[in-house]
Amino acid sequence: MTNSKNKTIERLASGHRMCPGCSIPVALKTILNSIDDPIITSNATGCSEICFGMYPFTAFKTPWIHSLFENSPSVISGLEALWKAKKRKKQLSAQEKKIKFLSIGGDGAVSDIGFQWLSGALERNTNALFVCFDNEGFMNTGNQRSSSTPLFSSTSTSPSGKLNQRKPLTEIMAAHKIPFSAQTTAAHFADLKQKAKKAFSITGPCFLNILCSCPTNWKNNPQESLEILKKAVETNFWPLFEVENGKWKINQKPIKKLPIEEFLKKQKRFNHLLKPENKVLLQKLQQEVDQNFNDLLAMENLKK
Numbered sequence: 576m577t578n579s580k581n582k583t584i585e586r587l588a589s590g591h592r593m594c595p596g597c598s599i600p601v602a603l604k605t606i607l608n609s610i611d612d613p614i615i616t617s618n619a620t621g622c623s624e625i626c627f628g629m630y631p632f633t634a635f636k637t638p639w640i641h642s643l644f645e646n647s648p649s650v651i652s653g654l655e656a657l658w659k660a661k662k663r664k665k666q667l668s669a670q671e672k673k674i675k676f677l678s679i680g681g682d683g684a685v686s687d688i689g690f691q692w693l694s695g696a697l698e699r700n701t702n703a704l705f706v707c708f709d710n711e712g713f714m715n716t717g718n719q720r721s722s723s724t725p726l727f728s729s730t731s732t733s734p735s736g737k738l739n740q741r742k743p744l745t746e747i748m749a750a751h752k753i754p755f756s757a758q759t760t761a762a763h764f765a766d767l768k769q770k771a772k773k774a775f776s777i778t779g780p781c782f783l784n785i786l787c788s789c790p791t792n793w794k795n796n797p798q799e800s801l802e803i804l805k806k807a808v809e810t811n812f813w814p815l816f817e818v819e820n821g822k823w824k825i826n827q828k829p830i831k832k833l834p835i836e837e838f839l840k841k842q843k844r845f846n847h848l849l850k851p852e853n854k855v856l857l858q859k860l861q862q863e864v865d866q867n868f869n870d871l872l873a874m875e876n877l878k879k
């Protein structure tokens with residue numbers, strides 16, 4: 576965000592309580608600073624809400640609402656309905672007319688416990704941006720597995736490795752036929768900024784799924800957090816793609832696709848997968864990654 580003298584104003588203060596190397600703050604900062612218009616944020620509980628808003632402090636320099644774990648999309652939906660009513664009655668100032676609505680939460684909140692509330696907000700055509708900070712587990716409460724936890728990843732509730740595939744959240748949101756559903760990572764700043772900016776400019780519900788590394792529970796070196804996210808894209812584990820008005824587009828195709836080990840090897844949660852006796856599991860994960868990417872390619876090639 577810039578002021579009248581074109582000087583950048585940060586909308587998220589430093590000094591919050593996220594762990595060193597956590598990539599959620601950088602993702603949130605990029606979103607909040609992607610536009611100049613006022614933004615009202617509703618935050619589901621989880622690491623972001625707890626660490627940015629420890630009472631009586633908050634790192635947010637913009638209006639921010641603490642909601643429950645499950646109902647952040649409904650809170651923003653209600654606010655947006657109020658805003659629309661006030662606009663109709665000509666009760667908004669010129670600045671208030673520019674307000675954008677943002678709902679944020681982790682994968683536990685968005686993909687699991689708040690899933691139906693989000694689906695409802697999309698169906699009601701709420702004019703807001705809905706964001707998932709996907710760190711692949713319920714991290715704030717000690718790394719329990721979520722529906723976003725990848726196959727074979729070790730968590731506190733699946734210590735020997737999760738046996739189920741990840742829920743394809745971005746694709747499911749696109750299936751709601753909303754104007755814009757996309758995924759990116761906290762390390763792909765330009766892609767994230769451009770997608771957030773586009774989403775805020777669109778009238779109608781938009782969804783952004785952002786892969787965010789969690790050094791505490793992925794058990795990686797905090798200094799390598801962003802590097803690991805880049806490997807997620809270079810291995811096709813987490814392709815950058817968007818679905819705009821039904822048109823699928825992969826934003827970055829690796830020139831030379833790396834094997835999945837390149838993403839796994841710096842995270843201790845996958846240590847067991849790299850043991851020779853688990854080679855067959857590693858092959859299964861690679862097959863799943865390849866199949867998912869081929870499915871995306873097929874969607875991109877569909878004529879609209």
Ligand SMILES: Cc1ncc(C[n+]2csc(CCOP(=O)(O)OP(=O)(O)O)c2C)c(N)n1
Nearest residue numbers: 621622644681682683684712713714715716
């Ligand atoms: C209905 C309900 N169930 C459980 C909790 C406890 N709880 C608070 S945060 C959290 C985990 C959040 O996970 P996620 O949404 O993925 O965010 P993260 O902490 O990983 O960023 C849980 C289980 C709660 N607050 N409310």
Ligand code: SF4
Nearest residue numbers: 594597622789790791
């Ligand atoms: S537990 Fe993970 S997601 Fe939560 S603040 Fe720490 S590094 Fe970030």
Ligand SMILES: [Mg+2]
Nearest residue numbers: 681682712714
């Ligand atoms: Mg999470």
